[in-house]
Amino acid sequence: MSIKIAIMSMKGGQGKTALSVNLTDRVSKANRNVLLIDSDMQANVSTIFQRDHVCNLANLILGEMKEFEFLEINKRFSILPSGGKKMVEAARYIGNSRFRETVLKNLLEPLKHSIIIFDCAPSWNEVNENILMYVDYVIIPVVTDYLGYSGCDQVITYIEDLKKDARGLCRAEILGIAVTRFNNRTNISKTILQGLHTHWPDLVFKSLIEESVSIQEAPAYHNSIFGYKNGKTRGAQMYEKLCKEILMRIAKKWKAQTA
Ligand SMILES: Nc1ncnc2c1ncn2[C@@H]1O[C@H](COP(=O)(O)OP(=O)(O)OP(=O)(O)O)[C@@H](O)[C@H]1O
Ligand SMILES: [Mg+2]
Helix, strand or coil: CCEEEEECCCCCCCCHHHHHHHHHHHHHHCCCCEEEEECCCCCHHHHHHCCCCCCCHHHHHCCCCCCCCCEEEECCEEEECCCCCHHHHHHHHHHHCCCHHHHHHHHHCCCCCCEEEEECCCCCCHHHHHHHHHCCEEEEEEECCHHHHHHHHHHHHHHHHHHHHCCCCCCCEEEEEEEEEECCCCHHHHHHHHHHHHHCCCCECCCCCECCHHHHHHHHHCCCCCCHHHHCCHHHHHHHHHHHHHHHHHHHHHHHHHC
């Protein structure tokens, strides 16, 4: 059985793509088969790895591709590109479908990867709703500024409302809030961090990702933070801690669920 995780926030620039790519690579290094699905029309995963393919999420949703074909970044790390602006058409297609809530769930049923991670678009549309019907967990990345904080509040409310309205179809649980860009030199960053802890004490991951040049540079070198400079950067150290904490939290929940 696959463990499915959405990296989601409706606000742009919160570190969704950075966290998705780095978490996927970290899981692959733990010898697990992991699939990263890009569901954002910005197609940043394709931009980072400079790989694209006609077998992409949009074409699969639209029925223009019938078989799954993934791009291999390494033996255990595969990607399914989004299809760029064709995702707009795909969202419309989902919206017009008879069983619109479960289009993606039915489509992705055959996947067998140990872990499937979604790099979501910064929006609230049919695609993100469908992803929430399919995944087990959601991780919300947040930049510690005022709008980041308010975006975090918004996405949590949206998910809770969707779960209430979805007649039991949505089982997605918020696994945690990941601080992806903390600046310990500013008071606003510290105040927002405090606010996150006060408001969602059980959700915020303790491992912080601070502002770091290496995290900004890695995509320009077409790599995750673990591949960039052989993983010998402060960014890699911080992401290593965060990914471990995420994986431990998943393991704990998975154990409790299957006990
Ligand atoms: N800790 C960090 N330090 C410095 N730069 C960072 C850090 N985390 C992310 N960035 C940079 O911030 C920008 C936004 O990050 P990213 O693309 O991951 O966000 P996103 O939430 O996926 O954005 P979008 O909503 O547009 O998809 C990128 O240029 C990324 O390299
Ligand atoms: Mg992104």
